[in-house]
Amino acid sequence: QDASTFEADLREIVDSDLGYDDLGVTFMKEGIWRIDIPDRHREGHEAHFKSVMEQYLEYLKEGEIPDWEISYMRVKYYLTTQALKMARETN
Numbered sequence: 001q002d003a004s005t006f007e008a009d010l011r012e013i014v015d016s017d018l019g020y021d022d023l024g025v026t027f028m029k030e031g032i033w034r035i036d037i038p039d040r041h042r043e044g045h046e047a048h049f050k051s052v053m054e055q056y057l058e059y060l061k062e063g064e065i066p067d068w069e070i071s072y073m074r075v076k077y078y079l080t081t082q083a084l085k086m087a088r089e090t091n
């Protein structure tokens with residue numbers, strides 16, 4: 001799709017579907033937009049680690065991981081491995 005349609009769609013998603021208020025979208029350069037996150041929505045490493053650990057322990061206790069979490073992990077590892085591949089190709 002063209003850039004203006006993409007930006008409009010991105011703004012609509014950021015404004016309505018993410019569950020956080022006052023997120024912003026900034027056009028950086030062709031093909032690149034930045035999602036702006038207000039400080040009040042940010043948590044430090046320790047707080048984030050605590051919430052991730054608590055969720056992990058709950059999954060461990062239940063003996064299973066939800067399907068949505070598995071799909072998120074697949075996406076995360078795909079993106080990570082592709083980024084590493086791209087980084088190696090540029091050096």
